[in-house]
Amino acid sequence: MLLRILIAVGPKRIQNRLCKDKVFSDTIMETLAVTDHLWEELGSKNADLAIIDRAFIPEPAGQSIQFIRHLPEAPEMVVFSDQENAEDRAGLLAAGCEAVLNTQLPWSSLQETLSAILRRKRLRSMDDLTRSQLSAQARLSDFVSYSAAMQAFMKIVFRVVNSNASLLICGETGVGKERLARAIHGEGPYGAGPFVAVNCGALPESLLESELFGHEEGAFTGALRSRRGCFELAHQGTIFLDEITEMPVHLQVKLLRVLQEQEIQPVGAEKSIKVQVRVMASTNRNLEEEVQAKRFRKDLYYRLSVVTLTIPALRERREDIPLLAQGYIDFLRSRIGSGSYAVKPEVMGALCDYSWPGNVRELINVLERAMLLCNRDEITLEDLPESIGKRPVTVGSDPLPQEVAALSNLTEDWTDHPWRTIRRKSLDLLERKYLESLLSKSSGRIGETAQRAGMSPRFLFDKMKKYRLNKDDFKYNMTKSQKIVT
Numbered sequence: 415m416l417l418r419i420l421i422a423v424g425p426k427r428i429q430n431r432l433c434k435d436k437v438f439s440d441t442i443m444e445t446l447a448v449t450d451h452l453w454e455e456l457g458s459k460n461a462d463l464a465i466i467d468r469a470f471i472p473e474p475a476g477q478s479i480q481f482i483r484h485l486p487e488a489p490e491m492v493v494f495s496d497q498e499n500a501e502d503r504a505g506l507l508a509a510g511c512e513a514v515l516n517t518q519l520p521w522s523s524l525q526e527t528l529s530a531i532l533r534r535k536r537l538r539s540m541d542d543l544t545r546s547q548l549s550a551q552a553r554l555s556d557f558v559s560y561s562a563a564m565q566a567f568m569k570i571v572f573r574v575v576n577s578n579a580s581l582l583i584c585g586e587t588g589v590g591k592e593r594l595a596r597a598i599h600g601e602g603p604y605g606a607g608p609f610v611a612v613n614c615g616a617l618p619e620s621l622l623e624s625e626l627f628g629h630e631e632g633a634f635t636g637a638l639r640s641r642r643g644c645f646e647l648a649h650q651g652t653i654f655l656d657e658i659t660e661m662p663v664h665l666q667v668k669l670l671r672v673l674q675e676q677e678i679q680p681v682g683a684e685k686s687i688k689v690q691v692r693v694m695a696s697t698n699r700n701l702e703e704e705v706q707a708k709r710f711r712k713d714l715y716y717r718l719s720v721v722t723l724t725i726p727a728l729r730e731r732r733e734d735i736p737l738l739a740q741g742y743i744d745f746l747r748s749r750i751g752s753g754s755y756a757v758k759p760e761v762m763g764a765l766c767d768y769s770w771p772g773n774v775r776e777l778i779n780v781l782e783r784a785m786l787l788c789n790r791d792e793i794t795l796e797d798l799p800e801s802i803g804k805r806p807v808t809v810g811s812d813p814l815p816q817e818v819a820a821l822s823n824l825t826e827d828w829t830d831h832p833w834r835t836i837r838r839k840s841l842d843l844l845e846r847k848y849l850e851s852l853l854s855k856s857s858g859r860i861g862e863t864a865q866r867a868g869m870s871p872r873f874l875f876d877k878m879k880k881y882r883l884n885k886d887d888f889k890y891n892m893t894k895s896q897k898i899v900t
Contacts, residue, residue: 416649416689417536418461418642422446422470423494428517432465435525438532440649442687457482458631460640461489462535465528468495468502468514475502476509483510486639490535492528552597557590561731567723574721575602580673582658582718583696585725587873588775591696592656594725599652604692607651610644615660623665624681633682645678648691658695658718659704666711673717693718698876728770728777735766738774742781750782753790761793761803768802771869801868846881849874850888858888 419441423429433443444459446452453472456464464482471493472478479491490512495502503514512531515524554575557568574581575598583591592611599609617625624633628643644653655661661669672678673693677686695718704710728735739762743755761784770776784797795803849867856862864874878885 416642416646416687417441417463417532418459418489419443420446420456420459420461420464420489422448422452422456423465423467424448424469425496425517428494431521435528438528441532453478453481457485458639459489460487460642463492463531464489465492465494468493468497468506476505479506479509479511490531492531552593552600554597554601556597557594559731559734560737561726561733563726564731564734567726570721571598571723574598574723578603578692579720580692580718581694581720582701582722583694583725584701584722585696585698586727586773587698587876588773589725589727590774591698591725592654594723595652595654595694595696598694599654599692602652602692604651608648609652609654610648611654611656612644613656615657619662619665622661623668626665627668627678628680628683630680630682633680637682640680643678643680645672645689645691646680646687649689650691652692652694655693655695657697659697659699659701659710663709663711666714670711670714670717673714700880703880728773732766735777736762738777739765739781742778743785746778746782746785750785751790753785754792755785755788755790756792758792758794761795761798764795764798764802769868771867771873842881845877846883849877849881849883853883853885853888856888858885860885 417440419438421429421432421443422445423432429445432438433445444461446455446459448470449455452470456466468475482488482491491510493506493511493514494517495514496517498516506514513527515527517524554568554571557564557571559565559568571594581595581598583594585591595611596609599605612625614622624637624641624643626643626645628641628646629637631637631640655669668679672689672691675686676690677688679686701710701715701719705712705715739757743757747753747755765777765780772779780799780802783799784793788794788797797803849863852863852866856866860871860874864871867874869877877883
Protein backbone atom coordinates (compact mmCIF):
# COMPACT_ATOMS: atom_id res chain seq x y z
CA MET A 415 0.00 0.00 0.00
CA LEU A 416 1.01 3.62 -0.44
CA LEU A 417 2.17 5.36 2.75
CA ARG A 418 0.98 8.91 3.42
CA ILE A 419 3.46 11.30 5.06
CA LEU A 420 2.73 14.74 6.50
CA ILE A 421 5.59 17.24 6.88
CA ALA A 422 5.61 20.38 8.99
CA VAL A 423 9.20 21.46 9.66
CA GLY A 424 10.71 24.91 9.93
CA PRO A 425 14.01 24.95 8.03
CA LYS A 426 13.35 25.04 4.30
CA ARG A 427 16.52 23.08 3.56
CA ILE A 428 15.25 20.12 5.62
CA GLN A 429 11.77 20.35 4.14
CA ASN A 430 13.13 20.33 0.58
CA ARG A 431 15.47 17.46 1.33
CA LEU A 432 12.69 15.39 2.83
CA CYS A 433 10.48 15.92 -0.20
CA LYS A 434 13.24 14.85 -2.61
CA ASP A 435 14.81 12.01 -0.64
CA LYS A 436 14.57 8.54 -2.22
CA VAL A 437 13.80 7.08 1.20
CA PHE A 438 10.24 8.28 0.62
CA SER A 439 9.69 6.54 -2.71
CA ASP A 440 6.31 4.83 -3.00
CA THR A 441 4.73 7.39 -0.68
CA ILE A 442 2.33 10.34 -0.87
CA MET A 443 3.89 13.40 0.74
CA GLU A 444 2.02 16.50 1.84
CA THR A 445 3.53 19.64 3.33
CA LEU A 446 1.34 21.38 5.91
CA ALA A 447 1.25 25.17 6.07
CA VAL A 448 2.32 26.52 9.46
CA THR A 449 -0.75 28.30 10.83
CA ASP A 450 -2.56 28.66 14.13
CA HIS A 451 -4.72 25.70 13.11
CA LEU A 452 -1.83 23.37 12.23
CA TRP A 453 -2.59 20.86 14.98
CA GLU A 454 -6.32 20.70 14.14
CA GLU A 455 -5.44 20.13 10.48
CA LEU A 456 -3.01 17.40 11.44
CA GLY A 457 -5.77 15.68 13.40
CA SER A 458 -8.14 15.72 10.40
CA LYS A 459 -5.65 14.17 7.98
CA ASN A 460 -5.32 10.47 7.23
CA ALA A 461 -1.62 9.64 7.32
CA ASP A 462 0.86 6.93 8.28
CA LEU A 463 3.72 9.18 9.39
CA ALA A 464 3.91 12.79 10.54
CA ILE A 465 7.27 14.61 10.68
CA ILE A 466 6.79 17.66 12.92
CA ASP A 467 9.10 20.43 14.06
CA ARG A 468 9.32 20.60 17.88
CA ALA A 469 8.52 24.32 17.74
CA PHE A 470 5.11 23.62 16.17
CA ILE A 471 3.80 21.28 18.88
CA PRO A 472 1.32 23.08 21.19
CA GLU A 473 2.12 22.98 24.89
CA PRO A 474 1.83 20.87 26.90
CA ALA A 475 3.58 18.84 24.21
CA GLY A 476 2.85 15.45 25.79
CA GLN A 477 -0.91 16.01 25.71
CA SER A 478 -0.79 17.25 22.10
CA ILE A 479 1.09 14.12 21.01
CA GLN A 480 -1.36 11.88 22.87
CA PHE A 481 -4.28 13.65 21.18
CA ILE A 482 -2.92 12.64 17.77
CA ARG A 483 -1.94 9.12 18.86
CA HIS A 484 -5.48 8.40 20.12
CA LEU A 485 -7.10 9.24 16.78
CA PRO A 486 -8.43 6.46 14.53
CA GLU A 487 -5.68 5.37 12.13
CA ALA A 488 -3.24 7.55 14.08
CA PRO A 489 0.04 8.34 12.28
CA GLU A 490 3.45 7.57 13.71
CA MET A 491 5.05 10.77 15.03
CA VAL A 492 8.65 11.82 14.37
CA VAL A 493 9.79 15.09 15.95
CA PHE A 494 12.65 17.20 14.56
CA SER A 495 14.40 19.43 17.09
CA ASP A 496 17.38 21.76 16.77
CA GLN A 497 18.17 21.43 20.50
CA GLU A 498 19.27 18.50 22.64
CA ASN A 499 17.08 18.32 25.76
CA ALA A 500 17.09 14.87 27.41
CA GLU A 501 14.07 15.58 29.63
CA ASP A 502 11.95 16.93 26.77
CA ARG A 503 13.00 14.02 24.57
CA ALA A 504 11.97 11.49 27.22
CA GLY A 505 8.58 13.19 27.65
CA LEU A 506 7.84 13.13 23.91
CA LEU A 507 8.82 9.47 23.58
CA ALA A 508 6.68 8.57 26.59
CA ALA A 509 3.70 10.37 25.01
CA GLY A 510 3.95 8.16 21.92
CA CYS A 511 6.51 9.61 19.53
CA GLU A 512 8.35 7.07 17.41
CA ALA A 513 11.56 9.13 17.46
CA VAL A 514 12.95 12.56 18.37
CA LEU A 515 15.74 13.54 15.97
CA ASN A 516 18.23 16.37 16.25
CA THR A 517 18.48 18.33 13.00
CA GLN A 518 22.23 18.80 13.62
CA LEU A 519 22.84 15.08 13.01
CA PRO A 520 24.38 14.05 9.68
CA TRP A 521 21.74 13.60 7.02
CA SER A 522 22.77 9.96 6.53
CA SER A 523 21.86 9.23 10.17
CA LEU A 524 18.47 10.94 9.84
CA GLN A 525 17.88 9.09 6.59
CA GLU A 526 18.69 5.71 8.13
CA THR A 527 16.34 6.29 11.06
CA LEU A 528 13.46 7.44 8.86
CA SER A 529 13.99 4.50 6.52
CA ALA A 530 13.75 2.03 9.42
CA ILE A 531 10.56 3.71 10.72
CA LEU A 532 8.96 3.50 7.25
CA ARG A 533 9.87 -0.18 6.91
CA ARG A 534 8.27 -0.99 10.28
CA LYS A 535 5.16 1.02 9.45
CA ARG A 536 4.78 -0.65 6.06
CA LEU A 537 5.07 -4.11 7.61
CA ARG A 538 2.51 -3.26 10.31
CA SER A 539 0.11 -1.87 7.73
CA MET A 540 0.47 -4.99 5.59
CA ASP A 541 -0.15 -7.18 8.64
CA ASP A 542 -3.36 -5.26 9.40
CA LEU A 543 -4.57 -5.72 5.82
CA THR A 544 -3.80 -9.44 5.63
CA ARG A 545 -4.67 -10.59 9.17
CA SER A 546 -8.38 -10.81 8.34
CA GLN A 547 -7.55 -12.76 5.18
CA LEU A 548 -5.52 -15.55 6.81
CA SER A 549 -8.55 -17.79 7.23
CA ALA A 550 -9.51 -17.21 3.61
CA GLN A 551 -6.17 -18.11 2.04
CA ALA A 552 -6.67 -19.95 -1.22
CA ARG A 553 -4.41 -21.92 -3.52
CA LEU A 554 -4.82 -22.92 -7.13
CA SER A 555 -4.39 -26.53 -6.05
CA ASP A 556 -7.82 -26.17 -4.36
CA PHE A 557 -9.35 -26.12 -7.86
CA VAL A 558 -7.69 -29.26 -9.22
CA SER A 559 -10.38 -31.74 -10.27
CA TYR A 560 -11.27 -34.88 -12.21
CA SER A 561 -13.78 -33.28 -14.56
CA ALA A 562 -12.75 -32.42 -18.11
CA ALA A 563 -14.54 -29.04 -17.90
CA MET A 564 -12.61 -27.94 -14.83
CA GLN A 565 -9.28 -29.27 -16.11
CA ALA A 566 -9.66 -27.30 -19.34
CA PHE A 567 -10.59 -24.22 -17.30
CA MET A 568 -7.56 -24.54 -15.01
CA LYS A 569 -5.19 -24.80 -17.97
CA ILE A 570 -6.22 -21.27 -18.91
CA VAL A 571 -5.88 -20.08 -15.30
CA PHE A 572 -2.31 -21.37 -15.02
CA ARG A 573 -1.39 -19.51 -18.19
CA VAL A 574 -2.50 -16.11 -16.87
CA VAL A 575 -1.58 -16.37 -13.18
CA ASN A 576 1.90 -14.87 -13.61
CA SER A 577 0.80 -11.87 -15.63
CA ASN A 578 -0.45 -8.54 -14.27
CA ALA A 579 -3.28 -8.31 -16.82
CA SER A 580 -6.81 -7.45 -15.73
CA LEU A 581 -9.07 -10.46 -15.28
CA LEU A 582 -12.83 -10.83 -15.57
CA ILE A 583 -14.08 -13.83 -13.57
CA CYS A 584 -17.58 -14.98 -14.51
CA GLY A 585 -19.82 -17.71 -13.21
CA GLU A 586 -23.00 -18.40 -11.32
CA THR A 587 -23.49 -17.40 -7.69
CA GLY A 588 -21.53 -19.64 -5.33
CA VAL A 589 -18.99 -21.11 -7.78
CA GLY A 590 -16.05 -19.51 -5.94
CA LYS A 591 -15.16 -16.42 -7.96
CA GLU A 592 -13.55 -14.53 -5.06
CA ARG A 593 -11.69 -17.63 -3.89
CA LEU A 594 -10.23 -18.08 -7.37
CA ALA A 595 -9.22 -14.40 -7.41
CA ARG A 596 -7.45 -14.84 -4.05
CA ALA A 597 -5.65 -17.92 -5.32
CA ILE A 598 -4.47 -16.18 -8.51
CA HIS A 599 -3.34 -13.19 -6.45
CA GLY A 600 -1.45 -15.36 -3.95
CA GLU A 601 0.49 -17.20 -6.64
CA GLY A 602 0.91 -14.24 -9.00
CA PRO A 603 3.49 -11.44 -9.22
CA TYR A 604 1.66 -9.33 -6.60
CA GLY A 605 1.25 -12.17 -4.11
CA ALA A 606 3.33 -10.40 -1.46
CA GLY A 607 1.05 -7.36 -1.62
CA PRO A 608 -2.46 -6.83 -0.22
CA PHE A 609 -5.67 -8.33 -1.60
CA VAL A 610 -8.55 -5.86 -1.21
CA ALA A 611 -12.09 -7.02 -2.06
CA VAL A 612 -14.95 -4.59 -2.72
CA ASN A 613 -18.55 -5.66 -3.26
CA CYS A 614 -19.90 -3.05 -5.68
CA GLY A 615 -23.47 -4.13 -5.01
CA ALA A 616 -23.30 -3.89 -1.22
CA LEU A 617 -22.59 -0.15 -0.96
CA PRO A 618 -24.88 2.79 -1.75
CA GLU A 619 -23.91 4.71 -4.87
CA SER A 620 -23.08 7.77 -2.75
CA LEU A 621 -20.47 5.83 -0.76
CA LEU A 622 -18.98 3.58 -3.43
CA GLU A 623 -16.86 6.32 -5.03
CA SER A 624 -15.32 7.24 -1.67
CA GLU A 625 -14.78 3.56 -0.84
CA LEU A 626 -12.90 2.97 -4.07
CA PHE A 627 -10.93 6.20 -4.49
CA GLY A 628 -10.91 7.81 -1.03
CA HIS A 629 -11.82 11.39 -0.14
CA GLU A 630 -10.38 14.56 1.32
CA GLU A 631 -11.59 16.33 4.44
CA GLY A 632 -14.70 18.38 3.68
CA ALA A 633 -15.27 16.73 0.28
CA PHE A 634 -18.91 16.17 1.23
CA THR A 635 -21.18 16.45 4.26
CA GLY A 636 -19.83 14.23 7.02
CA ALA A 637 -16.28 13.99 5.64
CA LEU A 638 -14.63 15.17 8.85
CA ARG A 639 -11.32 13.45 8.11
CA SER A 640 -9.59 12.45 4.91
CA ARG A 641 -9.83 8.76 4.07
CA ARG A 642 -7.82 6.56 1.74
CA GLY A 643 -9.68 4.38 -0.75
CA CYS A 644 -9.36 0.71 -1.63
CA PHE A 645 -7.24 1.35 -4.72
CA GLU A 646 -4.68 3.16 -2.57
CA LEU A 647 -4.77 0.36 0.02
CA ALA A 648 -4.24 -2.22 -2.74
CA HIS A 649 -1.07 -0.53 -4.08
CA GLN A 650 1.39 -3.22 -5.28
CA GLY A 651 -1.34 -5.79 -4.75
CA THR A 652 -4.73 -6.77 -6.15
CA ILE A 653 -8.15 -5.18 -5.96
CA PHE A 654 -11.13 -7.47 -6.53
CA LEU A 655 -14.32 -5.76 -7.71
CA ASP A 656 -17.19 -8.14 -7.00
CA GLU A 657 -20.53 -7.65 -8.76
CA ILE A 658 -18.96 -5.16 -11.15
CA THR A 659 -22.25 -4.81 -13.08
CA GLU A 660 -23.73 -3.00 -10.06
CA MET A 661 -21.28 -0.11 -10.50
CA PRO A 662 -23.00 3.14 -11.65
CA VAL A 663 -22.09 4.38 -15.12
CA HIS A 664 -20.35 7.56 -13.88
CA LEU A 665 -18.03 5.44 -11.70
CA GLN A 666 -17.38 3.13 -14.63
CA VAL A 667 -15.83 6.16 -16.34
CA LYS A 668 -13.49 6.76 -13.39
CA LEU A 669 -12.58 3.07 -13.23
CA LEU A 670 -11.70 3.10 -16.92
CA ARG A 671 -9.31 6.00 -16.30
CA VAL A 672 -7.67 4.09 -13.46
CA LEU A 673 -7.12 1.10 -15.74
CA GLN A 674 -5.71 3.26 -18.53
CA GLU A 675 -3.61 5.75 -16.55
CA GLN A 676 -2.86 3.77 -13.37
CA GLU A 677 -3.80 6.75 -11.23
CA ILE A 678 -6.72 7.69 -8.98
CA GLN A 679 -8.19 10.99 -7.83
CA PRO A 680 -9.81 10.99 -4.38
CA VAL A 681 -13.12 12.80 -4.02
CA GLY A 682 -12.41 16.48 -3.38
CA ALA A 683 -8.70 16.20 -4.23
CA GLU A 684 -6.94 18.40 -6.78
CA LYS A 685 -4.09 16.00 -7.56
CA SER A 686 -4.06 12.45 -8.83
CA ILE A 687 -2.20 9.60 -7.12
CA LYS A 688 -0.21 7.00 -9.04
CA VAL A 689 -1.02 3.41 -8.05
CA GLN A 690 0.25 0.02 -9.18
CA VAL A 691 -2.64 -2.40 -8.85
CA ARG A 692 -3.82 -5.57 -10.57
CA VAL A 693 -7.57 -5.38 -11.14
CA MET A 694 -9.82 -8.42 -11.07
CA ALA A 695 -13.58 -8.14 -11.46
CA SER A 696 -16.40 -10.65 -11.23
CA THR A 697 -20.03 -10.97 -12.23
CA ASN A 698 -22.72 -13.63 -12.43
CA ARG A 699 -24.41 -11.85 -15.34
CA ASN A 700 -23.74 -11.92 -19.06
CA LEU A 701 -21.64 -8.78 -19.54
CA GLU A 702 -22.11 -8.78 -23.30
CA GLU A 703 -25.86 -8.52 -22.76
CA GLU A 704 -25.32 -5.76 -20.18
CA VAL A 705 -23.24 -3.85 -22.75
CA GLN A 706 -25.92 -4.26 -25.42
CA ALA A 707 -28.54 -3.00 -22.95
CA LYS A 708 -26.27 0.03 -22.29
CA ARG A 709 -26.05 -0.74 -18.59
CA PHE A 710 -22.30 -1.33 -18.84
CA ARG A 711 -19.76 0.64 -20.84
CA LYS A 712 -18.37 -1.17 -23.84
CA ASP A 713 -14.88 0.34 -23.50
CA LEU A 714 -14.68 -0.71 -19.84
CA TYR A 715 -15.82 -4.21 -20.75
CA TYR A 716 -13.03 -4.55 -23.30
CA ARG A 717 -10.50 -3.16 -20.83
CA LEU A 718 -11.54 -5.50 -18.02
CA SER A 719 -11.90 -8.63 -20.10
CA VAL A 720 -8.30 -8.90 -21.29
CA VAL A 721 -8.78 -12.48 -20.10
CA THR A 722 -12.23 -13.81 -19.18
CA LEU A 723 -12.40 -16.82 -16.87
CA THR A 724 -15.80 -18.52 -16.63
CA ILE A 725 -15.91 -21.01 -13.75
CA PRO A 726 -18.03 -24.08 -14.61
CA ALA A 727 -21.11 -24.60 -12.46
CA LEU A 728 -21.00 -27.52 -10.04
CA ARG A 729 -23.70 -29.44 -11.96
CA GLU A 730 -21.39 -29.35 -15.01
CA ARG A 731 -18.62 -31.16 -13.13
CA ARG A 732 -20.39 -33.74 -11.00
CA GLU A 733 -17.28 -35.95 -11.07
CA ASP A 734 -15.73 -33.50 -8.60
CA ILE A 735 -18.49 -33.68 -5.99
CA PRO A 736 -17.09 -36.70 -4.03
CA LEU A 737 -13.63 -35.12 -3.86
CA LEU A 738 -15.05 -31.71 -2.90
CA ALA A 739 -17.38 -33.21 -0.30
CA GLN A 740 -14.61 -35.12 1.45
CA GLY A 741 -12.32 -32.10 1.36
CA TYR A 742 -14.92 -29.82 2.95
CA ILE A 743 -15.80 -32.42 5.57
CA ASP A 744 -12.12 -32.55 6.57
CA PHE A 745 -12.03 -28.75 6.66
CA LEU A 746 -15.23 -28.41 8.71
CA ARG A 747 -14.28 -31.15 11.18
CA SER A 748 -11.99 -28.80 13.13
CA ARG A 749 -14.81 -26.29 13.47
CA ILE A 750 -17.61 -28.69 14.40
CA GLY A 751 -15.78 -31.26 16.50
CA SER A 752 -14.16 -34.67 16.36
CA GLY A 753 -15.87 -37.48 14.51
CA SER A 754 -15.39 -39.73 11.50
CA TYR A 755 -18.34 -38.28 9.52
CA ALA A 756 -18.27 -41.13 7.02
CA VAL A 757 -20.54 -40.61 4.00
CA LYS A 758 -22.83 -43.49 3.07
CA PRO A 759 -22.85 -44.43 -0.65
CA GLU A 760 -26.51 -43.46 -1.06
CA VAL A 761 -25.72 -40.05 0.44
CA MET A 762 -22.90 -39.48 -2.04
CA GLY A 763 -25.23 -40.61 -4.81
CA ALA A 764 -27.85 -38.06 -3.73
CA LEU A 765 -25.21 -35.32 -3.60
CA CYS A 766 -24.01 -36.18 -7.10
CA ASP A 767 -27.57 -36.33 -8.45
CA TYR A 768 -28.64 -32.93 -7.06
CA SER A 769 -28.52 -29.92 -9.42
CA TRP A 770 -26.82 -27.54 -6.93
CA PRO A 771 -28.31 -24.17 -7.94
CA GLY A 772 -26.17 -22.56 -5.22
CA ASN A 773 -23.04 -24.38 -6.45
CA VAL A 774 -20.06 -24.96 -4.14
CA ARG A 775 -21.33 -22.52 -1.53
CA GLU A 776 -24.55 -24.52 -1.22
CA LEU A 777 -22.57 -27.78 -1.01
CA ILE A 778 -20.55 -26.43 1.92
CA ASN A 779 -23.72 -25.33 3.75
CA VAL A 780 -25.40 -28.70 3.19
CA LEU A 781 -22.36 -30.60 4.46
CA GLU A 782 -22.03 -28.39 7.55
CA ARG A 783 -25.71 -28.91 8.33
CA ALA A 784 -25.38 -32.68 7.88
CA MET A 785 -22.32 -32.83 10.15
CA LEU A 786 -24.19 -30.94 12.87
CA LEU A 787 -27.26 -33.21 12.67
CA CYS A 788 -25.60 -36.61 12.27
CA ASN A 789 -24.28 -38.87 15.05
CA ARG A 790 -20.68 -37.88 14.16
CA ASP A 791 -19.93 -41.40 12.87
CA GLU A 792 -21.90 -41.47 9.65
CA ILE A 793 -23.89 -39.04 7.49
CA THR A 794 -27.17 -40.55 6.30
CA LEU A 795 -29.92 -39.42 3.92
CA GLU A 796 -31.95 -38.24 6.92
CA ASP A 797 -29.23 -35.68 7.68
CA LEU A 798 -29.59 -34.00 4.28
CA PRO A 799 -32.21 -31.37 3.41
CA GLU A 800 -35.44 -32.87 2.08
CA SER A 801 -34.85 -31.39 -1.37
CA ILE A 802 -31.68 -33.50 -1.64
CA GLY A 803 -32.10 -36.55 0.57
CA LYS A 804 -35.71 -37.40 -0.29
CA ARG A 805 -35.73 -36.68 -4.02
CA PRO A 806 -35.92 -39.70 -6.34
CA VAL A 807 -32.69 -40.60 -8.09
CA THR A 808 -33.05 -40.44 -11.85
CA VAL A 809 -32.06 -43.53 -13.80
CA GLY A 810 -31.18 -44.07 -17.40
CA SER A 811 -34.52 -45.66 -18.25
CA ASP A 812 -36.55 -42.64 -17.08
CA PRO A 813 -38.32 -40.81 -19.93
CA LEU A 814 -36.71 -37.54 -20.97
CA PRO A 815 -38.68 -34.29 -20.69
CA GLN A 816 -40.29 -33.23 -23.95
CA GLU A 817 -37.85 -30.35 -24.47
CA VAL A 818 -34.83 -32.65 -24.04
CA ALA A 819 -36.27 -35.24 -26.39
CA ALA A 820 -36.84 -32.55 -29.00
CA LEU A 821 -33.17 -31.65 -28.90
CA SER A 822 -32.22 -35.16 -29.96
CA ASN A 823 -33.45 -34.39 -33.50
CA LEU A 824 -30.60 -32.13 -34.55
CA THR A 825 -30.82 -30.35 -37.85
CA GLU A 826 -27.95 -29.73 -40.22
CA ASP A 827 -27.77 -26.13 -38.99
CA TRP A 828 -26.89 -27.36 -35.48
CA THR A 829 -24.07 -29.57 -36.69
CA ASP A 830 -22.44 -26.60 -38.39
CA HIS A 831 -21.65 -25.07 -34.99
CA PRO A 832 -18.97 -26.07 -32.44
CA TRP A 833 -19.96 -28.19 -29.44
CA ARG A 834 -19.51 -25.35 -26.92
CA THR A 835 -21.99 -23.13 -28.78
CA ILE A 836 -24.61 -25.86 -29.12
CA ARG A 837 -24.18 -26.90 -25.50
CA ARG A 838 -24.66 -23.34 -24.21
CA LYS A 839 -27.66 -22.61 -26.44
CA SER A 840 -29.39 -25.89 -25.60
CA LEU A 841 -28.91 -25.37 -21.86
CA ASP A 842 -30.23 -21.82 -22.14
CA LEU A 843 -33.25 -23.06 -24.09
CA LEU A 844 -34.00 -25.75 -21.51
CA GLU A 845 -33.57 -23.37 -18.56
CA ARG A 846 -35.83 -20.75 -20.09
CA LYS A 847 -38.57 -23.25 -21.03
CA TYR A 848 -38.35 -24.84 -17.59
CA LEU A 849 -38.65 -21.53 -15.73
CA GLU A 850 -41.46 -20.30 -17.97
CA SER A 851 -43.40 -23.50 -17.23
CA LEU A 852 -42.88 -23.23 -13.47
CA LEU A 853 -43.77 -19.55 -13.37
CA SER A 854 -46.96 -20.23 -15.32
CA LYS A 855 -47.97 -23.00 -12.91
CA SER A 856 -47.34 -20.78 -9.89
CA SER A 857 -48.95 -17.69 -11.47
CA GLY A 858 -45.66 -15.82 -11.17
CA ARG A 859 -45.20 -16.45 -7.42
CA ILE A 860 -41.43 -16.37 -6.80
CA GLY A 861 -41.40 -18.31 -3.53
CA GLU A 862 -43.49 -21.17 -4.89
CA THR A 863 -41.49 -21.30 -8.13
CA ALA A 864 -38.17 -21.38 -6.27
CA GLN A 865 -39.43 -24.17 -4.00
CA ARG A 866 -40.60 -26.27 -6.95
CA ALA A 867 -37.27 -25.76 -8.72
CA GLY A 868 -35.20 -26.52 -5.63
CA MET A 869 -33.34 -23.21 -5.79
CA SER A 870 -33.12 -20.08 -3.69
CA PRO A 871 -35.37 -17.08 -4.56
CA ARG A 872 -32.27 -14.95 -5.19
CA PHE A 873 -30.87 -17.50 -7.66
CA LEU A 874 -34.27 -17.62 -9.38
CA PHE A 875 -34.28 -13.81 -9.68
CA ASP A 876 -30.81 -13.95 -11.31
CA LYS A 877 -32.04 -16.50 -13.83
CA MET A 878 -35.16 -14.44 -14.57
CA LYS A 879 -32.99 -11.38 -15.20
CA LYS A 880 -30.81 -13.42 -17.56
CA TYR A 881 -33.80 -14.53 -19.65
CA ARG A 882 -35.78 -11.27 -19.27
CA LEU A 883 -38.66 -13.00 -17.48
CA ASN A 884 -41.11 -10.82 -15.54
CA LYS A 885 -43.30 -12.40 -12.86
CA ASP A 886 -46.14 -9.97 -13.64
CA ASP A 887 -46.40 -11.34 -17.18
CA PHE A 888 -47.15 -14.80 -15.86
CA LYS A 889 -49.59 -13.47 -13.30
CA TYR A 890 -51.52 -11.71 -16.07
CA ASN A 891 -51.47 -14.76 -18.37
CA MET A 892 -52.75 -17.05 -15.62
CA THR A 893 -55.56 -14.67 -14.66
CA LYS A 894 -56.57 -14.32 -18.30
CA SER A 895 -56.63 -18.07 -18.92
CA GLN A 896 -58.66 -18.64 -15.79
CA LYS A 897 -61.23 -16.10 -16.98
CA ILE A 898 -61.52 -17.88 -20.31
CA VAL A 899 -62.12 -21.24 -18.62
CA THR A 900 -64.81 -19.84 -16.32
